[in-house]
Every structure is written in structure tokens, then in C-alpha cells.
Amino acid sequence: MEKSTFTKKLGKQIAKLREKEGLTQLELAKSLKNRKQNISRLELGAINPSAFFLHELSNALKVPIETLFDF
Secondary structure, eight states, rough: HHHEEEEEHHHHHHHHHHHHOOHHHHHHHHHTTTOOOHHHHHHOOOOOOOOOHHHHHHHHTHHHHSGGGGG
């Protein structure tokens, strides 16, 4: 799988999990002490997040980290 395909699939999964949790991009960004723009870019697959950020994200979404990769 190409990097761009992977990051787009990851982004869609993150958006799905965020919506399931009932959070807006802004609310998720605030809980991560981040900017809404970065969450938007992440969900669009425009950035490749670090492992630690994914760890923080899974905690904010209240899911095991492996759920982020369930696509």
C-alpha cells in the first residue's frame, strides 16, 4: 500500500471514530492541545502522524490504538 493511500484510509478511520464519539474536529483538537486545522489535515490524509500522536489520539477517542488501523 502506498503512503498516500495509507494516510487517507487512516484519516477516514479517525474521522469515523471521532464522529462516533460525538466530537467535532475543534473539540478533538482542544483535547489534544492541537489546532483544528491539524485534525482536518490528518482526517484528509494530508499528514503522517507520529506514533506518539496516535497514542494520544487513541486515548482521546477512548479506543485501543489498534482500532485506528482497523480499515
